[in-house]
Amino acid sequence: xxxxxxAPLLLAALLSACSKRDxxxxxxxxxxxxxxxxxxxxxPEATPGNVMLSEGKESGALAGxxxxxxxxxxxxxxxxxxxxxxxxxxxxxxVDALRGTPSxxxxxxxxxxxxxxxxxVRRTRSYAMQPPTxxxxxxxxxxxxxxxxxxxxxxxxRTEESxxxxxxxxxxxxxxxxxxxQISPRRYFCEQCHVVQLEVKPLVANTFQxxxxxxKQQQAKPREQ
Amino acid sequence: MHSLIDLLKRYWRxxxxxxxxxxxGFLTVGGFIAGIIFWGGFNTILEATNxxxxxxxxxxxxxxxxxxxxxxxxxxxxxxxxxxxPDCHVPHNWTFKIARxxxxxxxxxxxxxxxxxxxxxxLAKRKExxxxxxxxxxxxxSRECRNCHDFGYMDFTRQSKRAVNxxxxxxxxxxxxxxxxHMGIAHRLPDLTPEGQPxxx
Amino acid sequence: MEDEQRxxxxxxxxxxxxxxxxPMLAVLFVAGYGFIxxxxxxxAGPPTG
Numbered sequence: 001x002x003x004x005x006x007a008p009l010l011l012a013a014l015l016s017a018c019s020k021r022d023x024x025x026x027x028x029x030x031x032x033x034x035x036x037x038x039x040x041x042x043x044p045e046a047t048p049g050n051v052m053l054s055e056g057k058e059s060g061a062l063a064g065x066x067x068x069x070x071x072x073x074x075x076x077x078x079x080x081x082x083x084x085x086x087x088x089x090x091x092x093x094x095v096d097a098l099r100g101t102p103s104x105x106x107x108x109x110x111x112x113x114x115x116x117x118x119x120x121v122r123r124t125r126s127y128a129m130q131p132p133t134x135x136x137x138x139x140x141x142x143x144x145x146x147x148x149x150x151x152x153x154x155x156x157x158r159t160e161e162s163x164x165x166x167x168x169x170x171x172x173x174x175x176x177x178x179x180x181x182q183i184s185p186r187r188y189f190c191e192q193c194h195v196v197q198l199e200v201k202p203l204v205a206n207t208f209q210x211x212x213x214x215x216k217q218q219q220a221k222p223r224e225q
Numbered sequence: 226m227h228s229l230i231d232l233l234k235r236y237w238r239x240x241x242x243x244x245x246x247x248x249x250g251f252l253t254v255g256g257f258i259a260g261i262i263f264w265g266g267f268n269t270i271l272e273a274t275n276x277x278x279x280x281x282x283x284x285x286x287x288x289x290x291x292x293x294x295x296x297x298x299x300x301x302x303x304x305x306x307x308x309x310x311p312d313c314h315v316p317h318n319w320t321f322k323i324a325r326x327x328x329x330x331x332x333x334x335x336x337x338x339x340x341x342x343x344x345x346x347x348l349a350k351r352k353e354x355x356x357x358x359x360x361x362x363x364x365x366x367s368r369e370c371r372n373c374h375d376f377g378y379m380d381f382t383r384q385s386k387r388a389v390n391x392x393x394x395x396x397x398x399x400x401x402x403x404x405x406x407h408m409g410i411a412h413r414l415p416d417l418t419p420e421g422q423p424x425x426x
Numbered sequence: 427m428e429d430e431q432r433x434x435x436x437x438x439x440x441x442x443x444x445x446x447x448x449p450m451l452a453v454l455f456v457a458g459y460g461f462i463x464x465x466x467x468x469x470a471g472p473p474t475g
Binding site: 244263267 | 433438442445448453457459472473475
Binding site for chain 1: 296297298385386387390391395406409413414415416417
């Protein structure tokens with residue numbers, strides 16, 4: 001079969017297999033619940049002491065998640081369906097780094113905003129190809145078709161004066177591997193790959209080990225072959 | 226017409242002669258008080274043209290450069306200390322301020338004839354406008370910046386390393402002025418690459 | 427000239443001078459000064475701070 005037909009077919013098959021696993025799909029944004037079969041105007045009476053649902057349409061994502069997706073797993077309107085209400089009101093077993101574990105009926109307190117770390121100290125890279133993280137604030141730095149603020153310090157011609165790391169040669173190649181005289185358009189938007197860091201605890205536990213650690217472990221193991 | 230000329234001649238004669246009915250004290254003090262009232266009113270009006278509300282009353286300013294400013298630290302920040310339009314664009318020194326106010330007749334002309342009355346016209350002219358303002362600030366060594374940000378009172382122990390490096394070297398020696406590095410701090414930059422050079426890093 | 431008329435003329439002249447003429451002249455002088463400085467700056471370059 002022609003490769004041009006086979007590839008999209010495989011892709012489609014893969015996507016449909018993925019979507020079957022993730023029922024119900026993630027909650028759509030606010031407009032969706034309005035089109036769903038169970039609108040929430042009866043909210044305030046049927047849900048004692050619950051702030052989220054009494055806000056009616058503003059409950060948005062939660063109303064959608066509680067069952068007005070309109071798909072095959074339709075729980076009905078949680079404000080009138082006591083079964084759905086009971087289901088929704090228990091602590092969710094889900095690990096959601098942003099929400100934590102309160103039940104879907106509670107509105108968790110979001111963490112406080114943290115300031116960007118601005119220490120100008122280089123950090124370890126987890127793997128050789130990692131785009132280095134930005135060690136300083138970049139609030140309001142303009143990077144658009146008119147101007148690129150990052151390059152006012154990090155471009156090759158400005159490095160001597162700014163003492164900032166110049167962009168690497170990899171940023172000057174186009175996708176065919178040709179070297180260009182200026183930053184390649186595919187690498188022009190720095191913050192697509194390079195990020196600042198905040199002084200907060202990681203949201204999700206991370207067991208990543210970099211290759212040096214793995215190599216040391218291998219060498220430390222007695223060779224039993 | 227004839228009687229008008231006669232009238233003017235009569236009043237001119239009255240003004241030229243010493244007053245017969247008003248004392249020296251009355252004329253002097255009355256004139257002085259009137260002068261105070263006038264000067265106060267004049268300066269009130271002058272300062273009224275130096276307010277953010279006045280500057281942004283033109284849609285050309287409100288829709289374009291003011292919207293840029295609203296996203297920046299000079300508009301909204303931790304301490305609430307703000308810069309408004311005249312803080313940067315109108316010199317504080319009286320002579321230069323009056324000169325700038327007369328120069329504003331160009332802006333009145335531009336408003337009447339719509340030189341930047343649409344977004345497209347504004348964007349087309351943006352490089353010229355920005356270049357002019359940057360040249361002004363470079364020429365006067367960012368005097369308007371220094372109206373608030375006094376270099377002699379900067380505490381280097383409270384600045385980040387990058388800032389200390391930059392300020393203690395080229396700024397201190399006078400090789401660079403504030404706006405050379407901080408251009409774009411208040412309004413978005415247009416493409417400032419010189420004509421004939423390709424844009425981008 | 428009659429006294430009454432003279433007094434009236436003087437009053438009117440005084441008011442005209444203080445309320446109209448002097449302010450207008452002051453504004454013209456200041457504006458003229460501003461224009462002169464502006465044109466001087468066009469020729470001699472902007473202020474160097």
